[in-house]
Amino acid sequence: MAGSQVEFKITPPPGEEVETVTMTVEGENSYPLVSNDKFTINVPAVDFTLSVTFKYIPYYITYSINGGLFTITEEVHYGKSVAKTFINSETGNLAWSLDGEELPFPYTYNHTENKIFTTTVDPLAQSTITATIGGDVGNQFATITRINVPSGIKVVIIPTHYNGYPIKVIGDGSEEITWQGIHYIFLPDTVIEIADMAFNMQNIKQIKLSNYLTTIGNYAFSDCDNLKTVTIPNTVTEIGAEAFAHTYSLTDVIFQDGSQLQTIGERAFAGSKITKFKLANNVDIVGKDIFYSCDSLIEFEIEPNSTKYSLDNGVLYSADEKTLIAYPVGKKDVSYAVKAGTEIIGTQAFTFNGHLVEIYIPASVTTIDDFTFFNTYSLENVFFVDSPSLTSIGINAFAYTNLTSFSILNTITTIGDSAFRSLRSNLLSYMVIPSSVETLGNNVFSKDSNRITIYVELESQPAEGWDANWANRTADVHYLPNWEYNGETGIPHYKTVNVALPDTITLVDNNLDNTQLIAGKDVEFNIAIPTGKRIKTLTVNGNG
Numbered sequence: 002m003a004g005s006q007v008e009f010k011i012t013p014p015p016g017e018e019v020e021t022v023t024m025t026v027e028g029e030n031s032y033p034l035v036s037n038d039k040f041t042i043n044v045p046a047v048d049f050t051l052s053v054t055f056k057y058i059p060y061y062i063t064y065s066i067n068g069g070l071f072t073i074t075e076e077v078h079y080g081k082s083v084a085k086t087f088i089n090s091e092t093g094n095l096a097w098s099l100d101g102e103e104l105p106f107p108y109t110y111n112h113t114e115n116k117i118f119t120t121t122v123d124p125l126a127q128s129t130i131t132a133t134i135g136g137d138v139g140n141q142f143a144t145i146t147r148i149n150v151p152s153g154i155k156v157v158i159i160p161t162h163y164n165g166y167p168i169k170v171i172g173d174g175s176e177e178i179t180w181q182g183i184h185y186i187f188l189p190d191t192v193i194e195i196a197d198m199a200f201n202m203q204n205i206k207q208i209k210l211s212n213y214l215t216t217i218g219n220y221a222f223s224d225c226d227n228l229k230t231v232t233i234p235n236t237v238t239e240i241g242a243e244a245f246a247h248t249y250s251l252t253d254v255i256f257q258d259g260s261q262l263q264t265i266g267e268r269a270f271a272g273s274k275i276t277k278f279k280l281a282n283n284v285d286i287v288g289k290d291i292f293y294s295c296d297s298l299i300e301f302e303i304e305p306n307s308t309k310y311s312l313d314n315g316v317l318y319s320a321d322e323k324t325l326i327a328y329p330v331g332k333k334d335v336s337y338a339v340k341a342g343t344e345i346i347g348t349q350a351f352t353f354n355g356h357l358v359e360i361y362i363p364a365s366v367t368t369i370d371d372f373t374f375f376n377t378y379s380l381e382n383v384f385f386v387d388s389p390s391l392t393s394i395g396i397n398a399f400a401y402t403n404l405t406s407f408s409i410l411n412t413i414t415t416i417g418d419s420a421f422r423s424l425r426s427n428l429l430s431y432m433v434i435p436s437s438v439e440t441l442g443n444n445v446f447s448k449d450s451n452r453i454t455i456y457v458e459l460e461s462q463p464a465e466g467w468d469a470n471w472a473n474r475t476a477d478v479h480y481l482p483n484w485e486y487n488g489e490t491g492i493p494h495y496k497t498v499n500v501a502l503p504d505t506i507t508l509v510d511n512n513l514d515n516t517q518l519i520a521g522k523d524v525e526f527n528i529a530i531p532t533g534k535r536i537k538t539l540t541v542n543g544n545g
Contacts, residue, residue, distance in 0.1 A: 005044055019053060021052075023051070024051055025049060060077050060079065060112065062117075065119045079110060079111065094153060144171075154181070157180070157186050160189065169194065172198065174197040186208045188208070193215050194216040195214065197218035197220055197221065198223075200221055215236055215239070219241035219243060221244045224248070238261050239264045243268050244270075246270065268289070273297075283303075283304060296331045299333070322342055328350055339360065344366060349375065350373050351374045359383075361386055364386055367392050368391070373399075385410060391413055393413070393414065393417075400419055400423055405429055408433070418445070422444060434457045454479070455477070
C-alpha cells in the first residue's frame with residue numbers, strides 16, 4: 002500500500018465542519034493537508050498519523066417582531082442551549098414561537114439551518130399615553146407628550162389613535178419624552194411630525210418612521226447612542242438642527258427614492274459615524290456644518306442626473322464644477338488636487354478633515370471662502386499650480402491648520418479676519434504680504450503658536466491702522482526698503498538702512514541748557530526720519 006494514493010472522506014459531527022487536517026510521519030514532521038472533508042494522500046512507507054480538528058458551523062436565529070417589523074439576530078451552534086438572556090436584553094420578556102409553536106427557554110438548538118423565531122407586540126394601551134388634543138374643529142389630532150410603560154418594556158408600537166383622535170405629532174417641543182429604556186419604536190402612518198427633542202438622549206436601537214412623516218425637529222434624535230441606522234421616508238421635507246447629532250453608532254442614513262427633502266439644519270449629523278451621505282433631492286448643505294466631526298464620512302453620493310451637484314471621487318462639487326462644495330471629513334487621502342476649472346473653494350469645504358497634508362490649487366481658483374480649511378489640522382502645504390488668479394482668502398480660512406509655509410500671491414487683494422489664526426506648526430516663521438493686498442481683516446495671525454515675522458511689499462501702510470490687524474503674535478512687521486530677499490535662498494530678511502540725521506537736534510524743552518543736560522536731566526528729542534524708514538537702533542554716547 003506504501004506509495005499508493007488513498008482517498009479519505011471525513012464525516013463531521015452534526016453542526017460541525019472540518020477545520021484542519023494534518024499528517025505526522027514517524028511522529029516528527031507535520032504536514033497540513035487540504036481543509037475539507039475529502040482529500041487524497043500518497044501513503045508513505047513509514048508509520049504516519051492523520052489528525053483532524055473540527056469547528057462549529059455558525060447558524061443564526063432571527064427574532065422577528067410583528068412579521069419582520071423589527072428583526073434581531075443571534076448566532077447559535079448545533080446542540081447548544083439558547084438562553085433567553087440575549088433576546089430579553091434586547092426586547093424584554095416576550096413569548097417566542099417557532100413554526101407556530103411557543104418555544105420553551107432555555108432551548109436546545111437541534112437544527113442544521115437558520116431559523117426564524119416570531120412574536121407579536123400589540124399597540125400601546127391608551128392608559129399608557131399622555132397626549133394633548135389640538136387642531137381646528139373637524140381636523141383635530143393628538144400630540145403625544147409622555148409615555149408611561151411598565152419597567153422592562155423595550156418594544157413600543159404607537160397606536161394610530163388616542164381617544165378617537167389620530168396621533169399626528171410626537172412630542173410638544175418643550176422637552177424630550179422619557180422612553181424609559183425602550184429599544185424598538187414603531188410610528189404609525191398617522192404621524193406627520195416629530196417635534197424638537199422628542200427622542201433626545203434615549204436608548205433607541207431601531208425606529209420605524211411613518212410613511213407620511215414630513216418634519217423631524219431640532220435635536221429629535223440627538224445623543225441616541227445606540228441608533229445604528231435610520232431610513233428617512235420620501236415624504237420628509239425638513240430635518241432640524243442637530244436632529245441626529247452625537248449619534249455615535251449611526252452608520253447608515255437611507256433616503257427613500259423620490260425624496261422631497263428641502264432643508265437640513267445646522268450640524269444635523271454632527272458626530273455621527275456615517276460613512277457616506279446622499280444629497281437627497283439636491284438638498285443644500287452649504288455653510289451649515291452638517292457633518293461636523295463626522296470622521297467616518299468618506300464620500301458623498303448624489304441623485305442620478307443631478308442638476309445641482311457633481312462628484313470627483315466622493316468630493317462634492319457644483320454641477321458646473323466651478324465650486325468645490327464639500328470634502329468628506331473622514332476621507333483619508335493625504336493629498337488632493339482641486340479640479341481644474343474650479344473657481345471657488347467653498348465655505349467649510351475641508352473643515353475638520355484630519356488626514357489631508359497637502360493640496361494643489363489650480364490657476365482657475367479666485368476665492369478661498371470663509372472657514373474653508375478651518376481646523377484641517379494636518380494640512381501643511383498649499384501648492385498653487387501654474388499662473389494663479391486667487392484674489393480672496395476668507396475669514397478663518399486657514400485657522401488651526403498645520404501650515405509650514407504659505408505664499409500669499411501677488412494677485413490677492415483681500416485677506417479676511419483671523420485667516421491664519423492659531424496655526425499649529427512652529428515651522429512657519431514668516432509671511433510676505435504683497436502690495437496687491439488692499440483689505441486686511443482683524444487678528445489675521447492671532448494666537449499663532451510661533452511668532453511670525455511679516456514682510457510687506459509696501460513702503461508704508463496703505464491705510465491708518467492697517468498693520469494693527471496682525472494681533473499680538475507677530476514678531477515684527479517690516480516695510481520696504483527695510484527688507485529684501487536673499488539672493489541665494491529667496492527668503493526675505495531685514496536689512497540695515499543708514500538713516501541720515503540732521504546736523505542739529507532740537508530740544509523740546511528749550512529752557513534746558515548744556516549744564517542741565519550734563520547733569521543727567523531727562524530730555525525729549527525730536528528726530529526727523531526720512532519717509533518710509535525708521536530707526537532700528539539709536540545709540541547715545543556721552544562725554545562723561
